[in-house]
Amino acid sequence: MTGDVTGELFPRPRAVVAPGAVHVPGWLSPERQRELVAVCRSWAAGPVPMRQTRLPRGGVMSVQTVCVGWHWRPYRYTREAGDVNGERVVDFPDWLGALGREALAAAYEGVEESESYAPDTALVNFYDGAARMGMHQDKDEKSRAPVVSLSIGDRCVFRFGNTEDRGRPYTDVELGSGDLFVFGGPSRLAYHAVPKVYAGTATPDSGMSRGRLNITLRETGLR
Numbered sequence: 748m749t750g751d752v753t754g755e756l757f758p759r760p761r762a763v764v765a766p767g768a769v770h771v772p773g774w775l776s777p778e779r780q781r782e783l784v785a786v787c788r789s790w791a792a793g794p795v796p797m798r799q800t801r802l803p804r805g806g807v808m809s810v811q812t813v814c815v816g817w818h819w820r821p822y823r824y825t826r827e828a829g830d831v832n833g834e835r836v837v838d839f840p841d842w843l844g845a846l847g848r849e850a851l852a853a854a855y856e857g858v859e860e861s862e863s864y865a866p867d868t869a870l871v872n873f874y875d876g877a878a879r880m881g882m883h884q885d886k887d888e889k890s891r892a893p894v895v896s897l898s899i900g901d902r903c904v905f906r907f908g909n910t911e912d913r914g915r916p917y918t919d920v921e922l923g924s925g926d927l928f929v930f931g932g933p934s935r936l937a938y939h940a941v942p943k944v945y946a947g948t949a950t951p952d953s954g955m956s957r958g959r960l961n962i963t964l965r966e967t968g969l970r
């Protein structure tokens with residue numbers, strides 16, 4: 748039997764998409780994926796429930812989001828979820844910071860930079876078959892430490908662009924269950940999007956029966 752722990756017959760190699768932007772396919776084992784899905788389910792229940800974020804101009808995001816450590820709403824971080832139920836978001840657990848450091852070391856192939864990485868917020872996004880995310884920068888953090896992104900469940904197209912604007916040049920990367928994507932350094936403020944989710948492609952061993960889960964770890968630089 749060939750193939751790696753993800754069960755893929757032809758494991759996809761680690762790929763540097765742009766300087767500081769690295770895709771590591773199948774980084775999370777199915778067991779770790781299932782553990783993350785279980786804890787995300789508990790976070791989605793409260794104290795601040797998972798919800799569709801309202802945008803200042805009246806729109807509503809199609810993804811559903813729950814935050815850990817700090818609550819994000821467009822376009823700032825607070826401890827309390829004033830746009831949901833006013834409750835304080837759940838504390839950011841130590842093990843999640845350790846997972847972030849491990850992810851950074853894997854993506855950047857070294858521990859040096861990863862040792863000081865101290866993410867203090869996680870945004871957990873759930874995409875049903877119809878959900879999308881438009882081109883945007885993650886720029887509400889004061890820290891410019893890398894963003895660590897973990898994907899579980901349905902496969903998607905992740906569009907990774909440039910730091911100038913929403914247009915080309917960009918690279919479309921397929922993110923599958925267990926994939927890690929890190930963007931830092933010169934790519935930290937690159938525009939990115941999820942233009943398509945392939946509904947029904949989640950495999951049961953991921954712990955997701957349907958939909959796509961994405962967890963991004965970030966350093967807010969706030970205290």
Ligand SMILES: O=C(O)CCC(=O)C(=O)O
Nearest residue numbers: 870872885905941961963
């Ligand atoms: O779902 C993804 O892969 C990206 C999510 C994202 O860009 C964000 O939460 O800011």
Ligand SMILES: [Fe+2]
Nearest residue numbers: 883884885939
């Ligand atoms: Fe983002």
